[in-house]
Amino acid sequence: MSMPFYASPEQIMADKAEFARKGIGRGKSIVALEYDGGVLLVAENSTSLSKVGEIYDRIAFAGVGKFSEFDQLRKLGVRFADTKGYSYSREDVGGQALANAYSQAIGEVFTREMKPLEIEIIVAEVGDDRWEDHRKNSLYRVTFDGFISDHSHYCVIGGNVAEVEGELANSYREGLSAADAIKLGRQALSAGSESGSSLDEGALEVCILDRGREGRKFTRLSGEEVKSLLEA
Amino acid sequence: MIWRGNYQGSSFFELLQAEHPQLMPDLSAWSEHATGSVPHGTTVLAMRYESGVMVAGDRLATAGHSVASRDVVKVFATDSHSCMAISGAAGPSIEMARVLSVELEHYEKIEGQALELDGKANKLSQMIRQNLPAAMQGLAVVPLFAGFDIRRRNGRLWKFDITGGRYEEAEFDATGSGGLYARETIKQGWRPAMDQGAATRLAVAALTAAADEDRATGGVDLERRIFPIVKFCSAEGVDDCPEQDIEAAYRETLARRTAGGSAE
Numbered sequence: 001m002s003m004p005f006y007a008s009p010e011q012i013m014a015d016k017a018e019f020a021r022k023g024i025g026r027g028k029s030i031v032a033l034e035y036d037g038g039v040l041l042v043a044e045n046s047t048s049l050s051k052v053g054e055i056y057d058r059i060a061f062a063g064v065g066k067f068s069e070f071d072q073l074r075k076l077g078v079r080f081a082d083t084k085g086y087s088y089s090r091e092d093v094g095g096q097a098l099a100n101a102y103s104q105a106i107g108e109v110f111t112r113e114m115k116p117l118e119i120e121i122i123v124a125e126v127g128d129d130r131w132e133d134h135r136k137n138s139l140y141r142v143t144f145d146g147f148i149s150d151h152s153h154y155c156v157i158g159g160n161v162a163e164v165e166g167e168l169a170n171s172y173r174e175g176l177s178a179a180d181a182i183k184l185g186r187q188a189l190s191a192g193s194e195s196g197s198s199l200d201e202g203a204l205e206v207c208i209l210d211r212g213r214e215g216r217k218f219t220r221l222s223g224e225e226v227k228s229l230l231e232a
Numbered sequence: 233m234i235w236r237g238n239y240q241g242s243s244f245f246e247l248l249q250a251e252h253p254q255l256m257p258d259l260s261a262w263s264e265h266a267t268g269s270v271p272h273g274t275t276v277l278a279m280r281y282e283s284g285v286m287v288a289g290d291r292l293a294t295a296g297h298s299v300a301s302r303d304v305v306k307v308f309a310t311d312s313h314s315c316m317a318i319s320g321a322a323g324p325s326i327e328m329a330r331v332l333s334v335e336l337e338h339y340e341k342i343e344g345q346a347l348e349l350d351g352k353a354n355k356l357s358q359m360i361r362q363n364l365p366a367a368m369q370g371l372a373v374v375p376l377f378a379g380f381d382i383r384r385r386n387g388r389l390w391k392f393d394i395t396g397g398r399y400e401e402a403e404f405d406a407t408g409s410g411g412l413y414a415r416e417t418i419k420q421g422w423r424p425a426m427d428q429g430a431a432t433r434l435a436v437a438a439l440t441a442a443a444d445e446d447r448a449t450g451g452v453d454l455e456r457r458i459f460p461i462v463k464f465c466s467a468e469g470v471d472d473c474p475e476q477d478i479e480a481a482y483r484e485t486l487a488r489r490t491a492g493g494s495a496e
Contacts, residue, residue: 082334086331
């Protein structure tokens, strides 16, 4: 029997992390922003394969990295949320439980499998005006190793995170209108993007969680809607 | 993964069957002798009108010869443009409406695109077929399904039998214990280009006629102020008919009847 080569756990983890980071860093960024009417998600994405999706009434999902992997996670989230909402009530489906479940699932793949998931995701939840203890929005980021963090005001994944976050840190202020939030999102994405400031409605995927809507608060904005907000 | 599920498809109904069978109890062990003890829903109807299709139902549920509930809801919006109206065993029927509405939403989220109206009706027919063993034991689910077909730009409606048989109706239909009487009334008054108000008046007249002939149908209960549910599916989505319109339509029907006039 041949002896396997010894590699320290630190080395294995560091290698896996580097592998995952490389995959994610090559991609484009997604920004989630709080605005006065809820949460807005802007992705630099000119393809028809969406990176942002609806999970449940108040919860949206955004993923960067390998499409097949984060899209699979999105579907798992929809199954998780719909089953939970069906067996309890719609109000029992919350963003935090979902983000935790994602964190566990992704973390487990990172430690157990040879190849980690090359993805990073955002779970965004908009507040509910009906309940006093639930008015705040939540933004959770889960990274390839299952590390979960919660953010206020804005949250960035994928691509050139440092540049995009830097831009947001300078320009973000509370109580943005939807139009200002989209413009700021584009400005931040441009800062981290190779294509510079040329991002127009065709290169952006924009979805909102609109707290004013009843029931399902997720809406995908059409190209025209994005254009009119960018020009507003 | 913490979600070790093997099911990879887009159907919530199949997801429950495959991964969460405990949430879908098997009702086929039910004994026919006990059927009189569970609530049954009675009369529901659907008809096309100028801008789509209308669905209506009374509010009574009966268990044997007793009233089980006076204000049960038997008409449900299953998504933004479709409705399901139930008659038959209330428990399984209401649950089926719930599963269908999650099913439609689930499919839309997983696939990123909503089902066609035909697809929705077909899915419901499969769910009814699955219920056949329970239906043979007396727990039948006999719904009406109606919606606005966004692609064809018109309202459509379907009736079903307990085997899942699915029959599209071009004009109107009514089902449940008072369905026959409701259908007769609608047949006399139905016109293809009725507006919303005319459709409401006809539906209320039909439910009143059904309540008159069939003791298990509720009609309008002015004493307790319980009104039938009336929903409209049009290009704008599903809308509830306000109670005051239903009450006005009912008072009109009453006035006609006391004056000795016919239903329409």
